[in-house]
Amino acid sequence: MTFLSDLRWRGLVHQTTDDAGLEIWLEDKPRIVYAGFDPTADSLHVGHMLGLVVLRRFQKAGHKPIAVVGGATGMIGDPTGKSDERNLLSKEDLEKNVVGIAEQMRSFLDFDAGDCSAELVNNLDWTAQWTYLDFLRDVGKNFPVNVMLAKDSVKSRLGRGDDSSPGDGMSYTEFSYMLLQAFDFVHLYDKFGCEIQAGGSDQWGNITAGIDLARRMRSVQLVGMTWPLLTKGDGAKMGKTESGAVWLSAERTSPYQFYQYWFNADDVDVGDCLRMLTELDQEEISSLDDVRQSNAGQRDSQRRLAEELTKLVHGEEGLQSAERATQIFFGAEIADLNDKQLGQIFADVPAKEISRSRLSDGSLTVVDALVEAGLAKSKGDARRTVQQGGAYVNNRRIEEIDTALTEKNLASESVMVLRSGKKKYALLRFK
RNA sequence: GGGGGGUUACCGAAGCGGUCAAACGGGUCAGACUGUAAAUCUGAUGGCUCUGCCUUCGCAGGUUCGAAUCCUGCACCCCCCA
Numbered sequence A: 001m002t003f004l005s006d007l008r009w010r011g012l013v014h015q016t017t018d019d020a021g022l023e024i025w026l027e028d029k030p031r032i033v034y035a036g037f038d039p040t041a042d043s044l045h046v047g048h049m050l051g052l053v054v055l056r057r058f059q060k061a062g063h064k065p066i067a068v069v070g071g072a073t074g075m076i077g078d079p080t081g082k083s084d085e086r087n088l089l090s091k092e093d094l095e096k097n098v099v100g101i102a103e104q105m106r107s108f109l110d111f112d113a114g115d116c117s118a119e120l121v122n123n124l125d126w127t128a129q130w131t132y133l134d135f136l137r138d139v140g141k142n143f144p145v146n147v148m149l150a151k152d153s154v155k156s157r158l159g160r161g162d163d164s165s166p167g168d169g170m171s172y173t174e175f176s177y178m179l180l181q182a183f184d185f186v187h188l189y190d191k192f193g194c195e196i197q198a199g200g201s202d203q204w205g206n207i208t209a210g211i212d213l214a215r216r217m218r219s220v221q222l223v224g225m226t227w228p229l230l231t232k233g234d235g236a237k238m239g240k241t242e243s244g245a246v247w248l249s250a251e252r253t254s255p256y257q258f259y260q261y262w263f264n265a266d267d268v269d270v271g272d273c274l275r276m277l278t279e280l281d282q283e284e285i286s287s288l289d290d291v292r293q294s295n296a297g298q299r300d301s302q303r304r305l306a307e308e309l310t311k312l313v314h315g316e317e318g319l320q321s322a323e324r325a326t327q328i329f330f331g332a333e334i335a336d337l338n339d340k341q342l343g344q345i346f347a348d349v350p351a352k353e354i355s356r357s358r359l360s361d362g363s364l365t366v367v368d369a370l371v372e373a374g375l376a377k378s379k380g381d382a383r384r385t386v387q388q389g390g391a392y393v394n395n396r397r398i399e400e401i402d403t404a405l406t407e408k409n410l411a412s413e414s415v416m417v418l419r420s421g422k423k424k425y426a427l428l429r430f431k
Numbered sequence B: 001g002g003g004g005g006g007u008u009a010c011c012g013a014a015g016c017g018g019u020c021a022a023a024c025g026g027g028u029c030a031g032a033c034u035g036u037a038a039a040u041c042u043g044a045u046g047g048c049u050c051u052g053c054c055u056u057c058g059c060a061g062g063u064u065c066g067a068a069u070c071c072u073g074c075a076c077c078c079c080c081c082a
Helices: A003-009 A022-028 A046-060 A091-105 A132-138 A145-150 A152-158 A177-192 A201-218 A255-263 A267-277 A282-294 A300-329 A339-345 A366-372 A379-387
Strands: A032-037 A064-069 A119-122 A196-200 A223-227 A351-354 A391-393 A415-420 A424-430
Touching (some): A032 A046, A046 A223, A046 A300, A064 A091, A064 A177, A091 A119, A152 A201, A196 A201, A255 A300, A267 A282, A267 A300, A300 A339, A366 A415
Antiparallel strands (some): A391 A415
């Protein structure tokens, strides 16, 4: 099975500029491929993963990947798919973001692999040097405005201008975005011999713009391919939760939350995710498909997906801590842990400090503790929770209302884990 | 300006002198079931030093042994006639 046919099987190929010849072209010799990433935050999120795994697959197949962070284009704002003019990022923010993103890419790409080492470049480095006049003369000259106007990304913003389709308009700045990205491709061709650009399906217009530009400026035929946008069965974007994006940085989204996000994937989505995002082979993926068909409740697919992706992003250690946290959050009794481990597992859980003396004088009952920790809004509420069997200390159910908590109830040196119901946790730290 | 109706716990809505901490529905919380799904079922849902006590039914007074329920005034809302 060739590299491209595997990509196709995985559903990662949406459009290419050369459907017939691409397979042979890629098998012929190692190629240099690039994909761009918008540095809108100091961390990548799940929405970026598809691009990263595509580059990773190219690299594993022996090609050389170049990740371009859009330091320049990020300052302009890609109009694609946006209904509003975008806020421009400051130079300082961009620099900070680029640093953060670069670090995360290391878990996807090998930057020390000889001829096919990954490269990380910032398009600001070659864009910033242009003077306005030079750019207009050398690059702008090659862009027929009528062609630009025909691109979907522009058309949708301009509308037809009548009442039913007013369009919000776009600034000259955003209109120029396409030129910058197009020139990136030419530059990467010059500098690295990069011949193929990959991107999300929404990038098709920008990619072909680059190919056109290279033909005019360098008389070469470059190649483009897009992957489909990864959406959920209900049409929503992958990687969004009620509380916001799912990030790749452990600070923004803990490995546990990351793991849980994938573990909770819908049955209808999990197959696509396995194929597109993981590196499991076709045989394993189809056997997971079978299990899902016959015994969905087993959720092997979700478990494998969560394992693979957490390991990819957060490493073996991150996966272990996510799995440990999962066991604990879903009921395993808490024992033999220290403050530090608990702090990691319950990083997202509210905590309250309490005087240690209350443990020794027996003045702290379960009911008091639930109220102190904010798990009950009154003592009556707490009492009810206990009576109805919903109160836990270190995941052990407490049945008696007047149970007093002592040093023996500490889960670690100074922390006690309270829980109300199935999932609501709070920590008490005794100082 | 005149006439009528309303204001109840998180929300909607019963109650119209004692048995009212207040029906019922929704929500929320807990439990069971379950696939860490959906649905369903059960219980709880003012506070507390909890077989009892305290504070609630727009606000302030009053009648009564006793008021969410009756009376007076005030505030806000709705409707009808000018």
